[in-house]
Amino acid sequence: MNMINELFKLKPGADETMRINDDRMEGGRRLGENENPYLSARRTWNDHMRGIQASRTMWQILALLCLLIALAGVGGVIVIGSQSKFIPYVVQVNKLGEAVAVSRADIAAVADQRVVHASVAAFINDLRMVTPDIALQRRAIFRAYAMLSNNDPATAKANEWFNSTEASNPFKRAETQTVNVEIISVIPQSPETWQVDWLEKVYDRQGHLTEPPFKMRALLRIYNKPTTQSTTEEQIRNNPLGIYIQDFSWSKQT
Template identity: 60%
Template sequence: MSIADTMKGLIFKKKAELNGDPLDPRNAGATMVRGRREGEVENPYLAARRTWNDHVGSIVSQRQTWQVIGILSLLIALAGVGGVIHIGSQSKFIPYVVEVDKLGQMVAAGPVTAAAKADPRVVHASVAEFIGDARIVTPDVALQRKAVFRVYAKLSPNDPATAKMNEWLNGHPEASPFKRAEKEMVNVEIKTVLQQSPDTWQVDWVETSRDRQGIVKGQPVTMRALVTVYTAEVSSQTTDEQLRNNPMSVFVRDFSWSRIL
């Protein structure tokens, strides 16, 4: 028998003995009793390692628990701060109106409530005023300036109507009503203002152009426009001048006009 065969026999014999010994600590199928395998001799090194593992494991578990508690506390705190900010941003003052007569005696009193939706008659008048102010040309510079201010008081910077009005009034030098007033005057006569939808109105009017001597230039022109409007609440950025020029906060979102042939 060779040396190789002898070594092979010893190895397989040792493995067989280990697999057949149920009390061998290296047996993977052995059951655990009091922290060690059944039949295993108490080992201070293994006991110390197990104690250390238990200690470290408890620390890790406690740390994870406190992390979860900390995250939950942070979320609760953020929600509370957000609620306080929301409550603080709301106005605590309630306007109270007191009306008196000529003798100084109180006639009516009560808190100010939110304004209702603008009356259709008010919107009707605002649309007619918008067309008249946008199309009029007058030699009175102060009157023309007031008309332009009233037009822009009904326009919001983010609406397409603003860009269209800028193009109409300032598209080229001859389009400016102040420049046109040097040669002519334009009178605007509103004929009809009809509501086509909850937000859109149709306006028909007649424009009469005259020179600076008051002589009519050509035939009067009949025009038609579709004006889309909406109402908005008064904000802190609204100026007193805007409130005077547009007290009902009726804004023009879009418009288009053309001649009627």
């Protein structure tokens, strides 16, 4: 019993809790520990496996980094390869074949005010007209939608105008009425906003006025959209200048 107490008795002058020294000596023994071949072999094996695990983890991290770098490189090559290497130009020549103007064809130029004037007037006419000729009516609707983009408020308003009631649906309305639109004036209020005044006449199928002609006024906000790689050939044919209606509102004038 006295021998056991002596083993657990602190050495004189020790003021800290006894700690086991984890330092290894040659052969896998701790300091102050008797030689034990079984414990030494186990500790040596554990140290060996710990080193292998650390080395494997390091190589796994390195391989993952290399894979990420390779993926980024392949993605960059794909993006660069998908870009056009050719820049189209339009060259205007005179009667003698001399170049008088050169411009890039992939960048939309600012449309002339007269062209915007005609485009805005045509949009109102196509949106408001009603004709018994189904083919002519369809072409008018397609021309109007060619100046609309899916994400703009004007598209939602056009959908509501054509489909909200039978009175506004041009195909249903054409069964009993026709509508003639006469543009009176197209005036720019700002570089992006235009005011259109027109006279609207409603006829029955016999050609008689169903009500007195009335004046309408609309405010349209426009913008110029340049062509991109996603622009289709059909979009270029229907709207070659890229003039789009962002928003519009109209009202009947008294």
